[in-house]
Amino acid sequence: MQEVMLEKAKELLQSGAVDRVLGWKAGEFAYDITPCVFASAQELEAGFVYNDFCGNNLSKYLIKESRKGGKVLAFLKPCDTYSFNQLIKEHRIVRENVLVVGVPCQGMTDGETLKAKGVKGILGIKTEGEDFVINTLYGDRTMAKKDALPERCLSCKSKKHVVYDELLGQEGDKLDSGRFDLVNKLEAMDPEERFAFWRGELSRCIRCNACRNVCPACSCEKCVFDNDASGVAQKAAADSFEENMFHIIRAFHVAGRCTDCGECSRVCPQNIPLHLLNRKFIKDINTLYGDYQAGEDTVSRAPLTNFTEGDAEPSIVTKGGKKA
């Protein structure tokens, strides 16, 4: 696929159809890939890469890239296209300045995920069939690709692109991969257990803002938490309350807008499963207000800017009824 994409990018650059290419650039190791805007064939030749480690969602970069003038080619994975659409809906990306080329994705892993599986001192990674052969300082190791996937990819909602101008490779399908299983599990706990669980998770937060800054839905010109005039600005979680506050409000602000790309959890240096907060909102919205997938289209009304006269009352929560 990398070769096909590279050819496509060079061809479009050469023909003048696009001025820049948004893609991924190889790093020092096999896995440390950086989003990159390439301006020439030479740059592409030197560093363009597309492999199992291109997890970064590129859509958010298009907020700025699409306003720079000229046309940018953006390679988007299925889940990136949801974010892209959502940003189009919110008038954040100038659509006509972007040429979207959909690229297939079989799930993306990263160095952290491999290390969590006990791999140490990674020197090189090769793909052999459905396996990774990992060369390390301490010998070779083989790992099935599917075992190397992070949770967000194991519970992928769709391998289908919701928007593209051109598509490379086979189009995939929407999936039913049980992405609410972990939410269900948490819901089934006692409130005390849940409290202990989330307190444990959120207490690790170092307020680095990686989750917020990577999030395509968190695209505010200025975040309320950075704005001293907002009265709720906080630079560090100086009290456990602020950990809760930040993550509750962040999840609330992206509720109905979060496409569930899972970037928040990927980038969290403390491995807090932040996407489970967003998924809770998605699940609640689906059960209470009807199935809604943010980013699936560019026109539908988001659940929190919509209502029906017969909506559930907030007491549905207080009365403790498990929602169907």
Place this chain on the structure above:
Amino acid sequence: MRKIAKEKLGALLAAVGRDKPLYIPALDASGQARFTRWHEGLEMARALNTVRSAKDFFFPQTENLVDFKVKGKQIEIIDPRSEQEDFVLFGVRACDARSFEILDKVFLADPVDTYYQSRREHGTVVTLACTQPEETCFCSAFGIDAAAPEGDAQVWMDEEYLYLSARTQKGDKFLESVRALAEDGGEDAVQRQQEETRRVMAKTPLAGLNLEGFDGEHLNPLFDSEKWAELSQACLGCGTCTFVCPTCQCYDIRDFDTGDGVRRFRCWDSCMYSDFTKMAHGNPRLTQVERFRQRFMHKLVYFPANNDGQYGCVGCGRCLSKCPISMNIVKVAKELSKEVR
């Protein structure tokens, strides 16, 4: 040199942790290591390093500086500090141990930061030599020997024994507190382990990282390099690199309205943040390129220029593993070295 049988590790920790706070690397719920207050039964993590560095214990992320209590139209000023108690940090790696030297140069230089100073004075750092470095390790680029960590006391561990050696008076006191468990000897085993570690270390991909030319002499060409724009292009402006960094020492002082007064506290700041060093007139570094440049220029140029060539980095590799977009000091150094060689 003293040695303690490995099965007595629990007893060793208990001997220290019984009467003063002892912090050891332990796995958190997500399976990553962090320095955790020891309690009976807490197991020491075998991970190479903690996610958060050991600097937390001397320079915590948030620290209360002063309280103002408001009663009607009266204001009372309260120093919130209580007596600092002695504590022990056990299992600090060579890189983090070196980071204290760097932090000391900032906080203990005149005017002395008394909050930091008090913690430094009361903290005993017991280091643990590395045996299995990661590909992200590049402490050797800064002259750090992962096999011979600094600190008040040093510990090497193999399958049978822990080997201990004191480097300072605090280290002596630490060894004294575990005297009953220890016996003499172990120099040979330590030496064997060190050789092996150094051998592996030499094979790590970043072992040859060359920082030649990163100094005050080359400040201008480095500062003016056109590479910064490209390097910072994908930077999200988050604070991950700075917050996991053992040497980042910038902080902000903020006021929190408690309802009946104000709590003035400091908290880590990040040069990657858009409001970093924002003053009444505005922000001196308005773009992410400038802020990004600041971080690396500080570590690789300004700091050594002001501190006898000592870099503001210890090569722990945390930012390499944690940066959401995998941009880091190694990539920056490699790219920019072209400007000075």
Place this chain on the structure above:
Amino acid sequence: MQDVKTFRPKIVAFCCNWCSYAGADLAGTNRLNYPADVKIIRVPCSCRVNPMFILRAFQRGADGVILCGCHPGDCHYSTGNYYARRRMTLLFSMLDYLGIEKERTRVEWVSAAEGAKFAATMNEFVETVRQLGPNKRLEDLRCKK
């Protein structure tokens, strides 16, 4: 830990100007008792209440927060309470998901004619929160006396 019997919870009640605030006034006019623990904040509409205000109240020491607005369909601004209803439903569900006592938050629709309902709701809510005891799960220790 405070005794359940002597514990006096702090309750913040956000009331929309057109229905519930008037309902609260009517409760007063009819001299209908409810505990002094309840303090009302007047907002133009239930849709003005930002989830941040609710968290803020807990941070600052509230033990329970209640939002009162016009009955669905009767909003002075025609649709405000419909949005408030969705927002609060989701917020409360999230608080519950985080293990924070769901009984500490409540939404009640109180019309300008329902002084009795206002008083009864407040009595009931104060009692519920009193039984729960002080808010510990969403407090900010810096704001404690």
Place this chain on the structure above:
Amino acid sequence: MQRIGVFVCWCGSNIAATVDVSAVSEALSHEPGVVFSTNYQYMCSEAGQNLIKDAVREHKLTGVVICSCSPRMHEMTFRKAVASTGLNPYMVEIANIREQCSWIHKDKAAATEKAIILGRAAIAKVHLNAPLTAGQSPVTKRALVIGGGIAGIQTALDIADAGFEVDIVEKQPTIGGKMTQIDKTFPTLDCAACILTPKMVDCAQNEKINIFAYSEVEEVKGFVGNFHVKINKKARYVDTTKCTGCGECTEKCPMKKIPNEFNLGLDNRRAIYIPFAQAVPKVATIDPDHCNMLKNGKCGLCAKVCSAGAIDYKQKDETIEREYGAIVVATGYNPIKLDQYDEFAYSQSPDVVSSLEFERLTNAAGPTGGTLLRPSDGKHPHTLVFVQCVGSRCSQEGKGKSYCSKICCMYTAKHAMLTREKYPDTEVYVFYIDVRSPGKNYDEFYRRAVEDYGVHYVKGMVGKVTPRSDGKLMVQASDLLAGEQMHIEADMVVLAAAIEPDKSARPLATMLTASMDTNDFFTEAHAKLRPVESPTAGIFLSGACQGPKDIPDTVAQAGAAASKVIGLLCKDQLTCNPCVAHADQLMCNGCSSCEKVCPYGAITYEDKEFRMPDRTTAIRRVASVNEAVCQGCGACTVACPSGAMDLKGFSNSQIMAEVDAICKM
């Protein structure tokens, strides 16, 4: 720092009996910013107000907190008092220590403590108050009425009668609407044309009224008092200033087989036509879909016969731009399509007709000249079956309407009665779920149909209508009261089709940013108290576009809408509510969330150039609030994730300051 004065009212003993007012004024005097604090028997009395005014002047107060009764009671009083000293009236906050404190608590200590806290909250808020000034916007003294049926006609006449200019936009070639097609009107049975056509003529002759027939609204911009509307006047290919309506052209036109809409396709018209004799304006229109000259350039007969030389094949659509102060929606209704009702054989037999078709079949100006004849063979029908609630009160999704169409019971009674009166030899059956006849003289009317005219009313539904080869319609039905099946050999079946809003209503609502319900009826600002106003300021509702209505209700509502419009147009300036939303454009993302929840369409977006923090300039899409339209609900402030949208007078920081003050004790 504000200089705040605190004024604690005793309200005689209403407050003072339960709240220690001196303790309250004493405690509040120590609050930051408070420079004066006192208590007095009746703050609202003249002496009390003077006390406040004097204190404002003497202590140079910048903020005033009054601890008294509910702000719903005396907020205006105190604001006016303060304003008279030159201080901005919005620098006043009230702590409600009567209705929400002294009157509900018995324990004086607890009530006093609470009063102090409420006072502190008000002080905390006033610290953040800013002077607010109500904006003014001018009013264009002309109204637009969209829809020229009886609703639009009545509204226009009433507005014109008050001396204001009013334009009617009607998409058909003539005004008059549905009422022109109706034969008689219930419950008095006067002829529809007799009461409607004079009003149509009045419209045409009234110099304040301007009729844009055969026209549609294309674009609406602006806001209350200042709407800017584009109207597309479709080409008639006839110069209306020359056409005399003589009808010569319509006689000569060779295209004879075009279904006549006015008679619902029960007969034909020509390609050039005048809908009916009393049409207003009475001018011919060429139907471009059927005119040979327009389609193929061959014919031109009408131009040849027109002695006035009015025919203009080159005529083009024309866009008219006009300014209005108010807009009235009167887009009316249509009967639903009956294609989905195969069980009644509507599409199989021409003798199964809708009620509106039946109106035409009994109308003297209709295709049969008013003689009731079966469409299939032109014979006189003997047995008629009327079926009610066809598509109304229907729970089946996608098929009918969940609501009651309201008018069918009465017109069916009328049809049944008129049939029996004119043709006593007929048998007339009416099948119904319930007969709904509330309204003056309505039930009497229905009972006359049953009792005096011998109409067979059967409670029950018709299950199936089967056309038989001999032309009879076999009606299979159940009589619920008798509990038996019925089989009727009918000659005609008349279906009372549900009514629905005109299809043009939905796009129009979008243009007007007026809200609609799920059935596409326009929603009123308040179901009980503001039934003829849309929530969008300056948009008014007349007739069935708001919900099913009969003629008397429509005319009543039309008049009510007119009176609201007159009330608006009488003003030279509109004073806005100063407590409105405001967007901090530097922080605005332009994401449109706020716009989506605004019930008034007060938020618009513009692309504006900004100097960005990184020294670049960028064109950004940002929200701006039209203060003349915003009503200050605050829905947008919560929809806005960046906090760019805030509400004056109830700002985020003000509300949080109140929260803090209340919680800190």
